[in-house]
Amino acid sequence: MKRKEFMLGAIAGLTFAAAATAGGVIDWPSANAGPVAGFTGRLSPDAGGSGLAFAPPQGAPLSFADIFAQVAPAVVQIEVRTRVQSRQRFVQIPGLGAVPVPGGPQGEDGEEAEAPTAMGAGSGFFIAANGFIVTNNHVVADATEIRVKLADGREMEARLVGRDESTDLAVIKVEGTDFPFVSFEETAVPRVGDWVIAVGNPFGLGGTATAGIVSAQGRDVDSAYVGYLQIDAAINQGNSGGPTFDIYGRVIGVNSAIYSQTGGSVGIGFAIPASVAKPITDRLMRGESIERGYVGVGITNLSREQIEALGLPVGFTGAFVGEVTPGGPAESGGVQVGDIVTRLNGTAVRDRTDLTRRIGQVRPGETIRLEVLRDGRRETLTIRVRVRPSETELNNRPDQDPDNPSAQEGAGASVGGLTVAPMSDALRRRYSIPAPINGLVVTTAETIGELNFRPGFVITRSGSGPIRTPADLQAAIDAARRANRAGVFLIVWTPQGNTPIVLPLPKPE
Structure with a gap:
């Protein structure tokens, strides 16, 4: 699974893949400039005559030109500058081998050199007239500078408002008023087979539209908190954070990831659905942090073969506990490796995703009841939920190499x-x-x-x-x-x- 990670540029003497950008040198207006030329306020594309929620208007899909012309002014290109972690310097000392040098790289004058930087690119879209822009977290995470290019060619400086690693969503803001913006579709749910249009900044080529259909719903890709829309509209590097529109110009998703063995589009893209994106971005716009419940267990689903080996009935559901975080809420509440969680607060647990999402909805500080199957017996445990750490903290665990050459075979x-x-x-x-x-x-x-x-x-x-x-x-x-x-x-x-x-x-x- 490969994200539309933004493209790296060559900065401070380090070599990275060049980020493609269109056009030449331009003198940009002030960052406090007014609205996109010719557009102002909320964009409300004509939905055509009455019909099904996602039925195409008369003439579709002969052309998407009218829809694109109406919504494209709300889509922006995002360019970011991030710091690149320097490699530790070593010197060879006889008898000691390679010894790390404290202080990091230094310049010719002996001063510590400035950390190198890299450039990246992504997409986003105005979600409010006063300059709020939705994009992906992985586009702006760790950015030291964020610049936004509008549809009319102007460039503006943006600031980070808030981000949520777990759903890969972020909100940034530019100064100004009366920007053209689009809206999330909150009521109708797109069906498999409905037309979609993806607009964004692939390979730095801003203002690019691709079309396709909804290929699947509720895909588990890389987040327990997002059931992605799968679409076959072409998604490539730089499309991250751009909008997925329906045939009426409503935002039904935020482009986030692709499946590809080459890094290019193979017709399998993933968008965060509006039902997930809107409540998260609304909270971020209000300056709220996103907190989720956490108990500290590593869980997985049991295969049919494993269920049979445990002597459990056909159709059994639950989540298998493979890890218990030391000192975490689950350990304090008595959860053990090998437990199978079958119910949460009296309601059956379907699988690991169901359990993770339901615990995530619990407010930190509240208690929950877990019913577990342990060694063939059912037990009920009470656990006080804590705040879930960030994804970076949860993943910041050194991997161990299973091919450790120091491991020697022994008897037994x-x-x-x-x-x-x-x-x-x-x-x-x-x-x-x-x-x-x-x-x-x-x-x-x-x-x-x-x-x-x-x-x-x-x-x-x-x-x-x-x-x-x-x-x-x-x-x-x-x-x-x-x-x-x-x-x-x-x-x-x-x-x-x-x-x-x-x-x-x-x-x-």
Whole structure:
């Protein structure tokens, strides 16, 4: 999945891919200039005759020219300057190897050099007459300078009003009044097959329109809080933050991401629907911060094979807990790795997305009741919800390399096709296993079916309880065989976190 990340330019001696821009050198009017030439106030395109909410007017789709002419003045190009993190300097010292030099890069005069910068480009659109502009968070995040080019060619300086990482939305503002603006469609929901028009700044070529249809709804892409509209109107680098219009010129989405193996459009684009974008941007325009509920668990969905291995009924729904944040609300409330959350405040949990979004709607400080399935028994836990940290804070965890060359294979017992050994201080040091992790350590590389086990993986639980010894694992295998199951449900810790798997049952000896 590749975002329309803005294009990097060559600044301060660093080489980046050049951001394409159209035109030559222009003397821009003052940033306090008036409205876009020839337009003022709210743009209200003619919706044509009566009919279905998204039925095309007479003559469509022979041309989108009239709609584009009416809404294009509200669409802007956004150019940003961001700081690029400098690489740490090292010097070679005999006997010590490469040693980092404090203070960072320095200029010829010995002064610390100014941090290099990069240029980026994206899109946005006026959502109010007084200069508020909607765009993507990833377009303006960490920007030190934001400039906006209007449809009539003028350039203005903008300031960041607010942003929300979780939905990838942001609001910026330019000074002035009576700007032409467009509105989110709040009532009608576009159907799969309805026409759409995407307008933006692809590759720096501002004022570009592409057309297509709604291809799907409610796509889970990279945010638990957004069910994206999938569209096949061409979306490319620089389109990020631009509007997706319906056939009547109403904003039904904010262009945000594409799926592509090449970086160019392959006809699979994603837009944040108006139903998500409008309430978030309204709050940002009022100067509010976006707070969501947080309990501190890493959850996933169970596959049909895993549900069967646990002996659960067909059609079972819930969210599997693979991680519990140390010191978080969930840990304080008694949630454990291996729990399956089946209900929140008495209402069934469909899947991980359903649980995440519903917890996110809870106000920090309130308490919730989670009903969990643990080792075949149902328990009810009470948890006080906290404020969800930013996505940057949640993702700021160093990744560990599963191919650690210092990991050495060791001896152990053979159970279920695996060579395993009880946890020990020596194994913990050898494989860099964190202190809270306990279980049965895999000591040799094995491939069983489609599962690849590496030395240092830790089997922590089965579907019926903790795994600490080879005998525990053998008992879980025997229990699954007596229940006529094809495999045994296990939770395996890897350097990337806990993963639920189904280990195929070995043939009886």
